[in-house]
Amino acid sequence: MKDQIETYASKLVADRAADPTGIAFAVQDDQLYGTGEPYLADLARNILSRLTGLAVVVARPALPFAAFLMERAAAGERTIVPPDTETRTFLHDIPFLRVDEFRRDGTAAVARLLGARKGIIVEGVGIVAVGQLTVEQAYINYSSIYHATFVKYLHDLLTDGFRLPGEEAAVRDFVATYRPATAEGLVFRPGPLDDPEDIFAEMAAVGRYTVERRLVDSFFGNISCRTGNVVYISQTAASLDALAGCIDPVPMDNATTAGITASSELLAHRKIYEATGARTILHAHPRFAVIMSMQCEEEGCAVTDCWKECPKVRFLGGTPVVAGEIGAGGLARRVPPVIGGPGRAIVYGHGVFTLGETGFGEAFLAMAAVENWCREEYFRRLEQQFGRDRS
Amino acid sequence: MHGWTGTIQYVNLSDGSCRREPLAPDLLHTYLGGRGLGVRLMREFHRLDPFSPEMPLIFATGPLCGTPAPTTARMTVVSRSPLTGTIFSSSAGGLFPWRMKAAGIDVLFVTGRSPAPVCLILNDAGAELVPADPLWGKTIPETAAALRDRGSVAAIGPAGENGVLFASIGQDTGGAFARGGLGAVMGDKRLKAVVADGSGTVEIADRDRFDRARQDVLRLFNASPVIFGELGFANFGTPALVDLIRQRRMSPTENFRSTVFAGAAGYGGPAIRNAYAPEGDGCHGCPVECRKRTPTGEPLPDYDAVSHFGGLNANADLATIVRCNALCGELGMDPVSTAATLSAWGEARGRFASADEMPSLLADIARRRGEGELLALGSQQAMGRLGRPEFSMSVKGLELPAYDPRGAYGLALAYCTSSRGGCHLQANPVSHEILRKPVATDRFTFSGKARIIKIAEDGNAAADSLVACGSAFFGATLEEYGELVSAATGREFPPCRLLEIGERIFMTERFYNCANGFTRKDDVLPERFFTDPGSSGEGIEIPHIDRERFEVELQKYYRIRGLSEEGTFADRLFLERQP
Numbered sequence: 001m002k003d004q005i006e007t008y009a010s011k012l013v014a015d016r017a018a019d020p021t022g023i024a025f026a027v028q029d030d031q032l033y034g035t036g037e038p039y040l041a042d043l044a045r046n047i048l049s050r051l052t053g054l055a056v057v058v059a060r061p062a063l064p065f066a067a068f069l070m071e072r073a074a075a076g077e078r079t080i081v082p083p084d085t086e087t088r089t090f091l092h093d094i095p096f097l098r099v100d101e102f103r104r105d106g107t108a109a110v111a112r113l114l115g116a117r118k119g120i121i122v123e124g125v126g127i128v129a130v131g132q133l134t135v136e137q138a139y140i141n142y143s144s145i146y147h148a149t150f151v152k153y154l155h156d157l158l159t160d161g162f163r164l165p166g167e168e169a170a171v172r173d174f175v176a177t178y179r180p181a182t183a184e185g186l187v188f189r190p191g192p193l194d195d196p197e198d199i200f201a202e203m204a205a206v207g208r209y210t211v212e213r214r215l216v217d218s219f220f221g222n223i224s225c226r227t228g229n230v231v232y233i234s235q236t237a238a239s240l241d242a243l244a245g246c247i248d249p250v251p252m253d254n255a256t257t258a259g260i261t262a263s264s265e266l267l268a269h270r271k272i273y274e275a276t277g278a279r280t281i282l283h284a285h286p287r288f289a290v291i292m293s294m295q296c297e298e299e300g301c302a303v304t305d306c307w308k309e310c311p312k313v314r315f316l317g318g319t320p321v322v323a324g325e326i327g328a329g330g331l332a333r334r335v336p337p338v339i340g341g342p343g344r345a346i347v348y349g350h351g352v353f354t355l356g357e358t359g360f361g362e363a364f365l366a367m368a369a370v371e372n373w374c375r376e377e378y379f380r381r382l383e384q385q386f387g388r389d390r391s
Numbered sequence: 392m393h394g395w396t397g398t399i400q401y402v403n404l405s406d407g408s409c410r411r412e413p414l415a416p417d418l419l420h421t422y423l424g425g426r427g428l429g430v431r432l433m434r435e436f437h438r439l440d441p442f443s444p445e446m447p448l449i450f451a452t453g454p455l456c457g458t459p460a461p462t463t464a465r466m467t468v469v470s471r472s473p474l475t476g477t478i479f480s481s482s483a484g485g486l487f488p489w490r491m492k493a494a495g496i497d498v499l500f501v502t503g504r505s506p507a508p509v510c511l512i513l514n515d516a517g518a519e520l521v522p523a524d525p526l527w528g529k530t531i532p533e534t535a536a537a538l539r540d541r542g543s544v545a546a547i548g549p550a551g552e553n554g555v556l557f558a559s560i561g562q563d564t565g566g567a568f569a570r571g572g573l574g575a576v577m578g579d580k581r582l583k584a585v586v587a588d589g590s591g592t593v594e595i596a597d598r599d600r601f602d603r604a605r606q607d608v609l610r611l612f613n614a615s616p617v618i619f620g621e622l623g624f625a626n627f628g629t630p631a632l633v634d635l636i637r638q639r640r641m642s643p644t645e646n647f648r649s650t651v652f653a654g655a656a657g658y659g660g661p662a663i664r665n666a667y668a669p670e671g672d673g674c675h676g677c678p679v680e681c682r683k684r685t686p687t688g689e690p691l692p693d694y695d696a697v698s699h700f701g702g703l704n705a706n707a708d709l710a711t712i713v714r715c716n717a718l719c720g721e722l723g724m725d726p727v728s729t730a731a732t733l734s735a736w737g738e739a740r741g742r743f744a745s746a747d748e749m750p751s752l753l754a755d756i757a758r759r760r761g762e763g764e765l766l767a768l769g770s771q772q773a774m775g776r777l778g779r780p781e782f783s784m785s786v787k788g789l790e791l792p793a794y795d796p797r798g799a800y801g802l803a804l805a806y807c808t809s810s811r812g813g814c815h816l817q818a819n820p821v822s823h824e825i826l827r828k829p830v831a832t833d834r835f836t837f838s839g840k841a842r843i844i845k846i847a848e849d850g851n852a853a854a855d856s857l858v859a860c861g862s863a864f865f866g867a868t869l870e871e872y873g874e875l876v877s878a879a880t881g882r883e884f885p886p887c888r889l890l891e892i893g894e895r896i897f898m899t900e901r902f903y904n905c906a907n908g909f910t911r912k913d914d915v916l917p918e919r920f921f922t923d924p925g926s927s928g929e930g931i932e933i934p935h936i937d938r939e940r941f942e943v944e945l946q947k948y949y950r951i952r953g954l955s956e957e958g959t960f961a962d963r964l965f966l967e968r969q970p
Binding site for chain 1: 613616619621630633660839842843845847870871887894950
């Protein structure tokens, strides 16, 4: 398990999800031990000793957005409710512990909250997440919370503006270091791809590119390639930067169910292939596309569950935005009719699908273009609405 | 009271007495219902012989039964297994649990032995025993049809009447309490059927919170490839696993002599769909409907049944598999133990039963005639009598289901630590080792598996006490079900509390088993898995299991559980300290 800790500590740094000097893990099999930054490692060990799970990660987020969310929350609030569908589906809400309560009850209070949720935020400490079965699970839960708070904070900011000292400077610092996603230096196999070995290799490479170029939250997303009657698709819960051995060949006619481990978005991929004739599909959760998809100017609308019920097609820079739940929900019904022309579509509060007519290069470039446009548009609107506050 | 009815129905078949009593709220809060409550109520009886008249047969619902919580129209039947000698709980969904709870009781506690066959009628007014002589000898569907006008039915077939050690208890609609031979316990009591016809409703403490949690569960079902995915259980039933387990090269074949059966594609999910155009035949109110039937109403086999009547018996004929599965339902036998006992016998005599022979052999087992007299004892006892105990592919006498442990090492450990015997469901490592839920783990390593198995055993013991279907946890987790039960009962049951309760239940079961002589020597796989490799190929190596590494992990498991090196309790007062 020490190898796994090293792997996921490195990933937290590579993702820029955690401050490299503030990461600790604790794990227990028949023995308990902690490693990492000494104070946090001690804390992690104490927390895990009160839980039944296998691993805990405690780390300071690389950006202060989670802390800002806590500070902006009303005095009586105890949870952050993420607006994006991915987090809403798997985490529901994110409890937080204020610093005075943490000082008073310490690890007991943390353990009590972790006994009910996959991860929490502790004021003055950072994000604490548990892996019930594996170290990887702790990393996933940490990463999901980190990205959920990123999305919620910037989403709220566009509505409410800056409220706290230091917020604006932190956002400025972030903007200064943020680089647009590009395909520079990446090599794509020319399509169409027909040889299974080529397909496996290219999917693994492109999956890794999407993570390296930070077009996903942690490593979630899915990717597929169609040749003839077979869709090669990444498996459910597969890490996009480690797809070797995690790709299922699934016949279009469901002649075998060996692909039951395929991505939960298999149906959406299949319907898109049927509707468009594309050869490749890339699906990721780029953060600014997720944020911008939830910005709706419509007033007086009767729909309240916009993320699943909105019947309209909106546009962000020419990219259609539709609603729809993941998996067997409405996403597979609403994306195929709109994605064919532009080769890209955004799902409300969820992520982006892009197509390649032959290989993956086109899909990757489209993904980067959507995210870059959404990022620029986000900051344009922020400047427009709150520019005077920032001057 | 919210969630529970707070009432237990006692029935003594020896003297025909029936009485209802309140259940102590503390007992409900600390054991929930279903498996947990049933196991707790066995405390004074766990050392009795399974066929002792005083041995209870307990039917226990949970706090979510009777509510719209997904997959919870279920109950657990608890007793001591005549097949394994272990404490045994068997869970199934259907309308019967729902209507029994609607009759105003959480638990039915049956003891004694009736001088003549009887049926027990449960309704809002109480309980009544009625003669069942005309029904004795009838199949389960025949019995259910005869009693249909009186309510929902749980009944035994000829196998239960005749003491077949793997006899099941069937229902008119829904699944069977299939494993462990609890149908034989019911038959020994001369209880042919229980009929429930309640009309009550379950009070939910916080309806808004309950509805939110229910929506969360359904959203996770939608997001799960295993449940509502195109290739998942809702579309293909659990036989969707046939192709996957074949692809992973861990299909039990010819009594576990190999791990790939060439004819498996002939009885997988798509093959069944093409041959039978299945319809959903789900448990009452279940949105998944993983159980399927033909348009004419014939039940179709689940994954374990299709694989065991298939490759395990070297049989590729789908029609025979479907017929054998239906016969098990009619005669009241566990398809897994039936098929595995046939398979062991096939290896022992050097020839597996042909497709033509299998149905008549099943009838012989249920009636205990001819070869059926021997096979009715289950594989362990039958192979013992033949002097070939090594051909029984079982743990603690419970025949293994349709996953070869050489293909998943957490599974290998779980088969041995399960309090029921050779069962994968108590820890369900197939979920993470094969189906990647909630996260994928490396199926070919023991590393970390001892704690993973322990946590899963505790969690599933709690789930079995709610009572929720195991398949629900291919999508949802105890977080969402904890919300449901908290909202239903008005008491807080976060996942950590459910895990504590689950641990208490599991350890109580282990204690009972140890009190009956079970130790480390029983926590062991059949020798074949440590000496013979599986069927390697297609880039996948299936070696035999490393015995030394297995033992290391088993000891780790004992340490995590606080048990001795022999897998027993150093604390003899453990039970007395439990609530």
